[in-house]
Amino acid sequence: MKVALFVTCLADVLYPRVAQSTVAVLERVGCTVTFPADQTCCGQMHTNTGYQRDAGALIRHHVEVFERALDGGADAIVAPSGSCVGSVRHQHAMVARNLGDEALAQRADLVAQRTFELSQLLVDELNLTDVGAYFPHRVTYHPTCHSLRLLRVGDAPYALLRAVAGIELVELPSADQCCGFGGTFSVKNADTSSAMLADKITAVSDTRAEVVTAGDASCLMHIGGGLSRIRAGARTLHLAQILASTRAHPTELIDEPERATR
Amino acid sequence: MSTFIGMPAARGTGDLQGDRPFPQAAHDALADQQLRRNLGYATATIRTKRAQVVAEVEDWEQLREAGRQIKAHVMARLPELLEQLEEQVTARGGTVHWARDSTEANRIVADLVKATGSDEVIKVKSMATQEIGLNEYLAAQGIAAFETDLAELIVQLGHDKPSHILVPAIHKNRTEIRDIFLAEMAGVRPDLTDEPAELAEAARMHLRAKFLTAKVAISGANFAIADTGTLGVVESEGNGRMCLTLPDTLITVMGIEKVLPTWRDLEVFLQLLPRSSTGERMNPYTSTWSGVTPGDGPSTFHLVLLDNGRTSALADEVGRAALHCIRCSACLNVCPVYERTGGHAYGSVYPGPIGAVLSPLLTGMTGGHDAPNDSLPYASSLCGACFDACPVKIDIPAMLVRLRTEHVDLAGPKTAEARSMKAMRWMMSSPRRFALAGRLSRLGRFAVRRGKPIVPLPPPLNGWTQSRDVPVPQGQTFRDWWLDNHGDAR
Numbered sequence: 001m002k003v004a005l006f007v008t009c010l011a012d013v014l015y016p017r018v019a020q021s022t023v024a025v026l027e028r029v030g031c032t033v034t035f036p037a038d039q040t041c042c043g044q045m046h047t048n049t050g051y052q053r054d055a056g057a058l059i060r061h062h063v064e065v066f067e068r069a070l071d072g073g074a075d076a077i078v079a080p081s082g083s084c085v086g087s088v089r090h091q092h093a094m095v096a097r098n099l100g101d102e103a104l105a106q107r108a109d110l111v112a113q114r115t116f117e118l119s120q121l122l123v124d125e126l127n128l129t130d131v132g133a134y135f136p137h138r139v140t141y142h143p144t145c146h147s148l149r150l151l152r153v154g155d156a157p158y159a160l161l162r163a164v165a166g167i168e169l170v171e172l173p174s175a176d177q178c179c180g181f182g183g184t185f186s187v188k189n190a191d192t193s194s195a196m197l198a199d200k201i202t203a204v205s206d207t208r209a210e211v212v213t214a215g216d217a218s219c220l221m222h223i224g225g226g227l228s229r230i231r232a233g234a235r236t237l238h239l240a241q242i243l244a245s246t247r248a249h250p251t252e253l254i255d256e257p258e259r260a261t262r
Numbered sequence: 263m264s265t266f267i268g269m270p271a272a273r274g275t276g277d278l279q280g281d282r283p284f285p286q287a288a289h290d291a292l293a294d295q296q297l298r299r300n301l302g303y304a305t306a307t308i309r310t311k312r313a314q315v316v317a318e319v320e321d322w323e324q325l326r327e328a329g330r331q332i333k334a335h336v337m338a339r340l341p342e343l344l345e346q347l348e349e350q351v352t353a354r355g356g357t358v359h360w361a362r363d364s365t366e367a368n369r370i371v372a373d374l375v376k377a378t379g380s381d382e383v384i385k386v387k388s389m390a391t392q393e394i395g396l397n398e399y400l401a402a403q404g405i406a407a408f409e410t411d412l413a414e415l416i417v418q419l420g421h422d423k424p425s426h427i428l429v430p431a432i433h434k435n436r437t438e439i440r441d442i443f444l445a446e447m448a449g450v451r452p453d454l455t456d457e458p459a460e461l462a463e464a465a466r467m468h469l470r471a472k473f474l475t476a477k478v479a480i481s482g483a484n485f486a487i488a489d490t491g492t493l494g495v496v497e498s499e500g501n502g503r504m505c506l507t508l509p510d511t512l513i514t515v516m517g518i519e520k521v522l523p524t525w526r527d528l529e530v531f532l533q534l535l536p537r538s539s540t541g542e543r544m545n546p547y548t549s550t551w552s553g554v555t556p557g558d559g560p561s562t563f564h565l566v567l568l569d570n571g572r573t574s575a576l577a578d579e580v581g582r583a584a585l586h587c588i589r590c591s592a593c594l595n596v597c598p599v600y601e602r603t604g605g606h607a608y609g610s611v612y613p614g615p616i617g618a619v620l621s622p623l624l625t626g627m628t629g630g631h632d633a634p635n636d637s638l639p640y641a642s643s644l645c646g647a648c649f650d651a652c653p654v655k656i657d658i659p660a661m662l663v664r665l666r667t668e669h670v671d672l673a674g675p676k677t678a679e680a681r682s683m684k685a686m687r688w689m690m691s692s693p694r695r696f697a698l699a700g701r702l703s704r705l706g707r708f709a710v711r712r713g714k715p716i717v718p719l720p721p722p723l724n725g726w727t728q729s730r731d732v733p734v735p736q737g738q739t740f741r742d743w744w745l746d747n748h749g750d751a752r
Contacts, residue, residue, distance in 0.1 A: 012741055039693070040693060049666060049670070150646060185640065187725035189640065232471055
């Protein structure tokens with residue numbers, strides 16, 4: 001399968017290893033990966049904060065870039081983010097229609113139909129669960145809200161994690177509770193967001209996992225920022241980084257990226 | 263497309279807006295450890311009960327869809343259904359009044375009570391009368407209103423405000439309730455304990471005298487059937503039925519969106535509502551009445567149909583679905599924000615996710631930075647738990663996003679946030695500028711020395727650092743790595 005990588009702005013700038021790992025996993029399972037270099041951001045932050053007109057410009061750009069990728073022979077578009085794929089699937093056409101651009105809405109719908117979150121592409125489209133990964137650590141999985149409730153990825157991430165050699169997968173208590181990130185919610189309602197994060201961190205700590213993983217770098221940035229602040233033992237790794245880990249090239253447990261405290 | 267039901271659209275007034283924005287109110291609520299414990303315990307208990315009884319119903323998803331469709335149909339036909347309801351209630355001996363806003367509704371009710379010669383009324387738990395601030399208005403007119411729902415009684419005796427649609431005293435635990443009873447309830451046993459059975463018995467003794475002497479009762483309504491003129495209230499305690507049957511005069515205040523076309527439609531809502539609200543298969547008491555029946559129940563019945571911003575909400579294509587709400591409060595119980603801040607932080611009598619959309623839809627927004635109801639659409643992480651729990655499938659997250667857009671449009675392009683969003687859009691809409699910004703972000707690491715930023719982050723970004731460390735960009739951006747390792751950019 002020929003796959004165009006929708007890297008997401010956050011992974012591109014802050015978490016390049018998440019994107020590199022996504023490429024590594026896709027290539028290992030036989031996909032040909034391309035990277036449309038003109039891509040920027042899907043506009044989710046603008047949409048969710050109320051700036052639909054600004055989002056409209058970014059959505060138009062996203063649709064144009066990935067239309068070209070599909071025209072150029074890509075079978076699917078994949079992103080290591082439930083949230084950004086959720087925005088493409090559930091918001092792009094809606095915003096275009098709100099702005100009165102039906103033609104863009106229809107083009108956005110066609111791009112959205114071919115856009116997949118990483119675990120969905122692997123499990124639902126490629127029928128794979130064992131991607132040849134090896135990761136000998138105690139891991140717990142946080143099912144991020146948009147993967148869980150917007151995209152309904154269901155069991156796909158668990159199926160992938162259960163097939164990883166050497167992994168010790170432990171259940172996260174109250175896993176379906178939001179970590180409190182919510183984009184600009186985390187700064188506009190910082191107190192409430194922090195209270196939600198505190199409960200998520202307690203749940204993570206209770207599992208005594210070395211690693212908390214998820215399909216979204218944004219939620220992991222939030223959880224990781226909180227774990228780092230209290231010097232908790234657990235650290236965050238994106239699902240792609242666990243799936244990219246092999247016996248020959250194991251993913252190491254390093255803090256990534258480095259963090260600054262207040 | 264707008265829908266006009268014959269009255270000039272008025273904005274909602276009454277207890278629909280607090281006096282400060284959500285983040286400020288939430289800040290204080292979050293500091294109350296007892297409140298957090300009470301709410302965490304109570305919402306978790308109701309969540310578990312609801313999940314169990316919903317899982318029993320094989321056709322739950324079809325029921326939700328049926329509920330959604332019936333409500334959408336009602337909103338499309340609201341003017342004619344309301345006229346039919348008025349005709350049927352009148353034909354059965356009732357009197358129908360139309361109230362544009364809380365001021366009109368309060369005046370109508372007070373005049374009706376005064377006409378009976380009574381200076382006190384007993385009340386069935388009702389959100390519509392909370393919304394218009396009826397008790398306070400009646401008190402100013404020299405009429406004492408006695409809440410008979412146990413939790414509303416606790417709130418009233420405690421000189422407090424409800425913090426939940428279904429469980430208004432959810433923020434109090436039983437020891438706090440015992441203390442309120444001891445301090446405020448006349449004739450209560452001084453050795454009252456905090457055992458639920460003892461507390462209920464104390465309330466029963468207190469209320470019984472009122473039920474037997476009151477001449478006027480005031481209720482809300484869970485539904486009204488247009489083709490028979492029937493009103494209905496569902497409840498758990500039976501105190502509502504006492505109010506609906508014992509007094510001579512019954513006055514019902516009902517939001518205009520509560521009408522249903524036929525009895526058949528109750529089949530859907532009487533399955534959806536109890537399971538979603540109290541987590542019961544069926545509520546203990548369902549009372550219905552059609553006009554008046556000589557020798558049976560009240561001899562005088564008045565129905566006050568309340569708009570109070572509903573017509574404005576109905577005119578909003580996206581927002582009108584908020585009028586589908588059946589006040590079950592399932593969205594409150596699953597909301598991670600509500601669970602931590604409680605209901606008072608929302609300011610309005612409608613808290614939680616549905617309140618965050620319904621309150622600004624009813625009152626309108628101003629675009630002001632500190633306008634309380636403008637802050638409500640932002641009081642959500644958009645986690646989507648409310649949409650999943652809603653028995654009539656109201657897409658609350660989409661509505662929140664829509665209201666944020668409306669607020670931003672009202673606020674105009676000159677706010678600091680609007681300027682920075684525009685700058686971000688400018689940077690992100692060009693691949694060249696975006697790549698350059700990614701490279702420049704690498705300089706961020708020079709702004710950090712030994713894990714501490716050299717300059718503190720400015721507001722609102724310092725909201726992040728209050729509980730979270732900041733990631734510092736390291737090495738290359740992905741796109742530069744790709745160029746170096748894969749060469750061809752396409």
